[in-house]
Amino acid sequence: MAENKAGGGISGEALLFLTDEQLRKGIEAMFFAYRGFTADPDRILEKYGYGRAHHRAVHFIGRSPGTNVNNLLGILGVTKQSLNRVLRTLIEDGLVESRVGVQDKRERHLYLSERGNALEAELSEAQRARMRAAYREAGHEAVAGFRRVLEAMMDPDQAAHFHAMSSKEDKG
Amino acid sequence: MAENKAGGGISGEALLFLTDEQLRKGIEAMFFAYRGFTADPDRILEKYGYGRAHHRAVHFIGRSPGTNVNNLLGILGVTKQSLNRVLRTLIEDGLVESRVGVQDKRERHLYLSERGNALEAELSEAQRARMRAAYREAGHEAVAGFRRVLEAMMDPDQAAHFHAMSSKEDKG
DNA sequence: CTTGGAATGTCAACAACGCTGACTTAAAGT
DNA sequence: ACTTTAAGTCAGCGTTGTTGACATTCCAAG
Numbered sequence: 237m238a239e240n241k242a243g244g245g246i247s248g249e250a251l252l253f254l255t256d257e258q259l260r261k262g263i264e265a266m267f268f269a270y271r272g273f274t275a276d277p278d279r280i281l282e283k284y285g286y287g288r289a290h291h292r293a294v295h296f297i298g299r300s301p302g303t304n305v306n307n308l309l310g311i312l313g314v315t316k317q318s319l320n321r322v323l324r325t326l327i328e329d330g331l332v333e334s335r336v337g338v339q340d341k342r343e344r345h346l347y348l349s350e351r352g353n354a355l356e357a358e359l360s361e362a363q364r365a366r367m368r369a370a371y372r373e374a375g376h377e378a379v380a381g382f383r384r385v386l387e388a389m390m391d392p393d394q395a396a397h398f399h400a401m402s403s404k405e406d407k408g
Numbered sequence: 409m410a411e412n413k414a415g416g417g418i419s420g421e422a423l424l425f426l427t428d429e430q431l432r433k434g435i436e437a438m439f440f441a442y443r444g445f446t447a448d449p450d451r452i453l454e455k456y457g458y459g460r461a462h463h464r465a466v467h468f469i470g471r472s473p474g475t476n477v478n479n480l481l482g483i484l485g486v487t488k489q490s491l492n493r494v495l496r497t498l499i500e501d502g503l504v505e506s507r508v509g510v511q512d513k514r515e516r517h518l519y520l521s522e523r524g525n526a527l528e529a530e531l532s533e534a535q536r537a538r539m540r541a542a543y544r545e546a547g548h549e550a551v552a553g554f555r556r557v558l559e560a561m562m563d564p565d566q567a568a569h570f571h572a573m574s575s576k577e578d579k580g
Numbered sequence: 581c582t583t584g585g586a587a588t589g590t591c592a593a594c595a596a597c598g599c600t601g602a603c604t605t606a607a608a609g610t
Numbered sequence: 611a612c613t614t615t616a617a618g619t620c621a622g623c624g625t626t627g628t629t630g631a632c633a634t635t636c637c638a639a640g
Contacts, residue, residue, distance in 0.1 A: 305618090
């Protein structure tokens with residue numbers, strides 16, 4: 237470890253962004269930024285008595301209406317029991333509809349109700365507003381770099397989910 | 409909401425990165441990337457029976473040796489009780505040393521022990537390795553953009569902590 | 581010297597949200 | 611018929627966040 241100490245002089249400035257200190261700052265930036273990233277939704281969720289897990293479920297159901305439980309499990313990377321607890325309350329509260337599959341009747345297909353869509357829109361707009369402000373402040377090219385680094389940071393399985401998601405509505 | 413639908417044609421390509429769809433993808437990229445970001449430390453922590461809260465404490469104590477509890481509370485953004493539970497186990501296990509303040513004896517100054525430093529190094533190197541790989545893959549300019557967007561995404565208070573931290577060892 | 585407040589620590593209780601393990605039901609595949 | 615798959619359920623547990631109440635220690639102001 238510590239093979240890139242500042243001043244080690246591997247190749248001077250060209251690799252300055254790979255010094256331990258620069259990497260550390262990237263790590264801390266991720267930590268602080270993620271807190272900002274979740275702060276607005278957290279405040280909204282609190283009003284309704286929900287948590288982040290509800291947000292994630294609502295987000296990805298809204299993103300892929302009609303998705304089944306197994307697919308959602310793969311995306312979220314949690315256990316069936318954990319997701320089920322969240323899903324049950326959302327269904328009971330009338331935010332999510334669960335419909336038995338047509339081809340395969342074992343499957344449940346998940347949809348947002350009108351109220352579910354309303355919550356999704358409220359959460360999404362808050363999060364997009366912050367993202368929009370950050371993008372505006374950082375600029376077009378910074379955003380491209382931001383996205384490139386994030387994609388490279390994902391685990392391959394998660395990146396697969398991410399890309400599968402993207403190909404639905406966008407080609408970016 | 410939805411004021412920037414793709415195809416709305418506000419100004420064509422120049423603002424394409426501010427469409428709702430692009431913002432949504434940024435949001436999802438943050439979600440998936442953050443899981444990758446924490447995956448390696450999580451595996452290491454499990455070996456020792458610790459969690460992410462322990463990681464965060466060890467990280468920031470290692471970063472600012474001699475910091476007091478109040479400062480750490482500000483950085484971490486949790487309650488005294490929550491931090492104390494984590495800190496207590498780290499002190500009991502001999503990873504963190506708590507020394508009574510010299511000027512103000514109410515304060516406790518926190519330091520990593522040798523074993524604490526070893527754990528910090530193990531966690532940090534794992535996380536830096538992933539960050540290094542992502543940085544290499546994305547390239548120098550992408551990293552600059554990545555950092556710019558992250559900083560713009562932080563809450564002002566958190567950004568203050570971030571910058572206060574940075575000025576200790578680095579001028580980036 | 582006394583008192584107020586700040587810094588710290590501790591106890592209790594609770595909630596969100598992960599986890600494992602065991603089990604059921606229903607439907608599909610073979 | 612038998613096995614596998616999808617989903618749901620129950621029970622229990624661990625980490626990490628929360629509030630509220632309270633004790634201790636110590637600095638500093640009156």
